[in-house]
């Protein structure tokens with residue numbers, strides 16, 4: 001079972017490819033995580049599979065995203081005991097493999113390894129997204145890597161991280177979340193058309209529409225989905241994002257190019273059961 005969390009579509013795209021190569025079920029964790037926020041008192045999620053569980057997600061600060069870690073630890077995994085992690089990253093995964101192994105330990109799952117594929121950088125509230133042509137090249141290069149990884153998973157081989165880096169001291173990791181992972185500087189410009197794409201896609205259910213304008217509710221994981229998917233680029237994060245290109249990869253593999261009309265709905269890929 002391939003389970004993905006994705007802010008701007010990279011990890012969803014990679015998960016879709018993996019699901020095709022492995023002929024395995026694809027499950028959007030975005031939907032579940034969103035649902036969990038909207039209805040916190042619902043029963044614990046249980047995922048059941050006879051094939052290995054593969055968690056596909058972005059790298060956040062050289063780790064597995066904290067919100068995903070929390071969701072996984074709050075879920076149950078039934079059937080197969082093997083768990084793989086496939087990360088997407090802009091440059092490196094640091095100590096994500098160690099982090100993933102810890103998560104598996106807490107879940108009593110067998111850690112089968114973590115590996116990563118390079119995808120376009122999406123973190124525009126701190127950095128810059130690549131030029132569209134460069135992004136296309138990066139996305140193309142990912143396909144054969146995913147095919148390779150699928151072959152390893154199909155024969156239950158352990159996998160290793162080719163983008164691993166040094167460990168990050170815990171205080172630095174905490175500081176990163178404190179300084180950068182918040183929504184206090186998001187604002188919307190007058191050009192907002194009130195389409196609510198940002199609110200509908202937020203995996204944290206952190207955006208409410210008031211008077212046809214988004215309002216951020218203080219529970220943000222900086223996934224970049226709102227700022228990236230806005231069809232008129234009306235969302236900014238302080239002054240940091242002014243004039244910067246937004247990056248979003250749709251479920252059909254098309255990037256959001258400037259002036260392209262987006263299709264802002266949570267995708268349902270062929271085999272995505274929406275579980």
Ligand SMILES: Cc1cc2nc3c(=O)[nH]c(=O)nc-3n(C[C@H](O)[C@H](O)[C@H](O)COP(=O)(O)O)c2cc1C
Pocket residue numbers: 005006007008009010011012057058059060061062063088089090091092093094119120121122123221222223224
């Ligand atoms: C909050 C945040 C932290 C990130 N940290 C890292 C990182 O430590 N290393 C890295 O290579 N990329 C990092 N990135 C880039 C993303 O991991 C990368 O672009 C990923 O493919 C985005 O996947 P998604 O579109 O599925 O959300 C970060 C992005 C965000 C939004």
